[in-house]
Amino acid sequence: MDKPTLAPPDPPAQEAPGEERAAGRRSGSRHRYLLWGTALVVAGVVAAAFLRPHGESGRRSSGRHAALDVQPVAVATVRAGDMPIELTELGTVVPITNVTVQTRVDGYLMKVLFTEGQHVRQGDLLALIDTRPYEVLLAQYKGQLAADQAQLDQARIDNARYQKLIRQNSVAAMTAVDQQYKVAQLEGTVKQDQALVDNEKLQITYCHIIAPVDGRVGIRQVDMGNYVTAGQTNGLVILTQMQPISVIFTLPETELGPVAERLRTGVALPVEAWDSTNTRKIADGAVSVLDSQIDTSTGTVRMRSIFPNQDETLFPNQFVNAHLLVNTEHNVLLVPANAIQTGPNGPFTYVVKPDDTVEVRDVKTGHSHGDVVVVTSGLKAGESVVTDGTDRLHAGSKVTVPAATPDGAAPETTDTHPRRRQGQSGANGAPASPGGSGGSGQGQP
Structure with missing residues (x-):
């Protein structure tokens, strides 16, 4: 039996080169549009899934953001x-008043009658200088004063007698006048002697060093027994009011x-x-x-x-x-x-x-x-x-x-930061687990 003879297939129709390129461009454009559309849809789904509030957790998140906008x-x-x-x-x-206490006479310091840092009153005796040399001079000047005073008294008696005789023309006028000058001379001598006596009394007074003002004495500059002189450096002590x-x-x-x-x-x-x-x-x-x-x-x-x-x-x-x-x-x-x-x-x-x-x-x-x-x-x-x-x-x-709290302590403030709060408590306020995730964020118990 003879096998049937199959006719060869017709060769495919060939398109023109320009039409083929146009069809390729249209196909590529549709492919790109499809990819962009798919990407946008996927992004929207993801954004909606992550950003949309979910139940109680979403409401808490919104409340937290609102609380963050309020500044304490x-x-x-x-x-x-x-x-x-x-x-x-x-x-x-x-x-x-700040006084450097000085001595006004020379001599040995016999006594120091103050304590360092002591408060003294004006007129208080602070120190004593040896008075014996000045007492000796005082006695000498007193003796000289007594002698000159006796001569003055005698001259005054003679002058009174001469003045009586001159009125009777019994004495020369020159003799009576000379007697008057002698009386005046002796009066001057007596005054000089008296000044010497007063000066020695003053020196003895200066031997007693007293506080010129009220105040507090400082550290002593000179010890008892030293020879002190008038105007010496640093003085005896500084007295401060x-x-x-x-x-x-x-x-x-x-x-x-x-x-x-x-x-x-x-x-x-x-x-x-x-x-x-x-x-x-x-x-x-x-x-x-x-x-x-x-x-x-x-x-x-x-x-x-x-x-x-x-x-x-x-x-x-x-x-x-x-x-x-x-x-x-x-x-x-x-x-x-x-x-x-x-x-x-x-x-x-x-x-x-x-x-x-x-x-x-x-x-x-x-x-x-x-x-x-x-x-x-x-x-x-x-x-x-x-x-x-x-x-x-x-x-x-x-x-x-x-x-403010009643006891004046700082008031308690609620921490509204989501991350810090997540580490402190769970979704329902329960203590956080050791792993640090207190809740699922979905309102689950």
């Missing part, structure tokens, strides 16, 4: 009050006008003495005198203030900070100094509005004292200004003020 701050109320205008200058404690005592400080010439005006009115300007670190007040006093000229090399004028110093907290040559109260401004607006911020336009502050948002308010400031500043414009009494937590604030920021 500390506030203070603008109040009306008095502001002292005070100048702080460096001063030195200077005694009103401690009560009252003064503080001398310098005032800039730019501040001289208000201070001099207050002094001319007779008002006593209070002065406080603070320690060298300016952290502790030592004593209270008042200005006593303003110097008569300005020091051209420093542009300052010296002032002296007097302090009672009853407890002797001020010590000579001690460096202190003198706080001079020049004046007091009454009924001005006062705010804490940390409420004033500085910006491109000058000082400003954050004012808390009734809706718990802040407003940026430009202000003008005046004098300051301690941590309080005078605000001359921009604020009203009773307004609340932010004093702490200003680093993240801007106009319109929402703020909250933590309530």
Whole structure:
């Protein structure tokens, strides 16, 4: 049986070269569009899966982000009050009287009657110098005085007799006149002798060294038994008046006008003495005198203030900070100094509005004292200004003020940071597991 003969297939139709390239471009474009569309769909699904809130966990996350937008701050109320205008200058404690006790006669120091550091009164006997040489001279001068006084008495009797005889023309006039001159000469001699006697008495008085003022004696410079001379170096001891005592400080010439005006009115300007670190007040006093000229090399004028110093907290040559109260401004607006911020336009502050948002308010400031500043414009009494937590604030920021605890301790604040909170508790507030995953984020128990 013969096998059927199959006809060969027809050769495929060949397209023109230009049509083939056009079809390839259309196919590639459709392929790219399909890939881009698939990628967008996948990205949308992934974003929806990760960003869409899931149950209770999503609501907590939204609450946390909302809480993060609220800034906890500390506030203070603008109040009306008095502001002292005070100048702080460096001063030195200077005694009103500082005496180097000297001897005015030469001799051996027989007694020292004071103790180092002792407080003495004016007129107290401090030391005694040997008086015997001066007592011997005193006796000699007294003898000379007695002899000359006897001659004077005799001459006066003779003069009285000659004056009687001359009236009777019984003696020559020259003899009577010579007798008068002799009486005058002897009177002079007696006065000279008396001066010598008084001088020796004074030397004996000088042998008794007494305190010229009230004060405190320092370290003894000479021991008993030494020979001392008048005007010797360092003297016997230094006596310093401690009560009252003064503080001398310098005032800039730019501040001289208000201070001099207050002094001319007779008002006593209070002065406080603070320690060298300016952290502790030592004593209270008042200005006593303003110097008569300005020091051209420093542009300052010296002032002296007097302090009672009853407890002797001020010590000579001690460096202190003198706080001079020049004046007091009454009924001005006062705010804490940390409420004033500085910006491109000058000082400003954050004012808390009734809706718990802040407003940026430009202000003008005046004098300051301690941590309080005078605000001359921009604020009203009773307004609340932010004093702490200003680093993240801007106009319109929402703020909250933590309530103070009854015992004055810092209030507890809720940590709203998601990562920190996750490490602290689980999804339902339960303690976190040791692994640090407190919850699944899906609201599961």
